Amino acid sequence: MNAPLNDGPALARAAADALRRGDARAARDLFLQAAQAGQADVAVMLGLAYACRSLQDWAGMSASVDRVLMLDPRNVRALVMKGDGFEQAGNTRAASAYFRAALRSAPPPDRVSPDLLQELRRVQQASEQYEKRYDDHMRTWLKERGFDESQSNTRFGQSLDILLGRKRIHVQEPYHFYFPQLPQKQFYERADFPWLDAIEAATDDIHAEWLAVAKGDAVYLWQNGELNEANAALCPKTMAALANAPLARIPGHSPSVLFSHMPPGTHTAPRNGPINTRLQVHLPLVAPAKCRLRVGNDVREWQAGRAWVFDDSMDHEAWNDGDQARVLLQFDIARPELTEDENRWVATLLEGIDAFPGQKFEWNI
Secondary structure: OOOOOOOHHHHHHHHHHHHHOOOHHHHHHHHHHHHHOOOOOHHHHHHHHHHHHHOOOHHHHHHHHHHHHHHOOOOHHHHHHHHHHHHHOOOHHHHHHHHHHHHHHOOOHHHOOHHHHHHHHHHHHHHHHHHHHHHHHHHHHHHOOOOOHHHOOOHHHHHHHHHOOOOOOOOOOOOOEOOOOOOOOOEOOHHHOOOHHHHHHOHHHHHHHHHHHOOOOEEEEEEOOEEOHHHHHOOHHHHHHOOOOOEOOEOOOEOOEEEEEEOOOEEEEEEOOOEOOEEEEEEEEEOOOOEEEEEOOEEEEOOOOOOEEEOOOOOEEEEEOOOOOEEEEEEEEEOOOOOHHHHHHHHHHHHHHHHOOOOOOOOOO
16 A cells, blocks of 8 residues: 655555565665655664665665664664674774674663564674774784783783773772862872881781780771770780871771771672772781782782772772681771862861761761
8 A cells, every 4th residue: 555655654654564574675765755754753764774774775774873873872773783884884893882882772681572682692793703803903913012911900001901891990989078180099009108118017016916806807996086995005016007107087987997807708799988088008917818809900919918008989899718817907098199288178078067967977998
């Protein structure tokens, strides 16, 4: 049945019927007529794209897909066809980008029609093949020019892993207060904190004092900015070792200094700290093998007597896959990039938040 040339819905139905029976040329003509009659919606433009693809009219397909994506940027079928268009043009890098976008936008497999599921499996395979070729190309290119895997933990090595999709970008995301324009460092350079020498040198004494007070998962010497005088009195050498540490000073919250105990076979879920104006310090006292901390993309194993400084406002998690408990001296310090005046105002601001009527916001270290 012929639809009137000005009846957009009727023309769209006729075009869909033609596409279903495999008459791609008639479908393309009818979809174009429907669009010209004012029925240029997602369904019509997507149908037109399918008809054009069947006819290998790649320019027509791309133009139709672009219109769909203007109306519905996350349309999975349109993203797949946009990738197909780039692949036909030999631009496999752009094709893979659209294929990955389609895979990210797709609903769970049990909510996808069989034909679309087949398409998604096709583009998944194509994308993986492209990524492997690109990975091999870049690593060979750099290796021929002097780069080797021993440099993978350098800043450049990390940028390469992010480019190749092996790692993702991590930034500070504190859940309570964010201070802008601070450097996005996961772990800090040990040499930037010379006062850690005295703390590391006292590891054996600190370990002995921990044994004297150990009674659970956490034993605090300072907690929420308050000195625990009883515990501190039992740990004089630990307190002396901390004398030159620039402990964070926020009334009601910092410093916190504690012995942290992590049983074997445990894992702390990924999390972010409350603020990004402090840093965390770990001095391992007992560090069995297979105990590690991830901060952002950087995963490190604790070693007894070797301290490190990290930004807990970044996504981080810990594992103890060893056969005994891991024990740390853990404390928070003022972030070195903030001025004395900035630290004072941050503390004043956070006190003001606590002073607002309602339940006080509790932090964790």
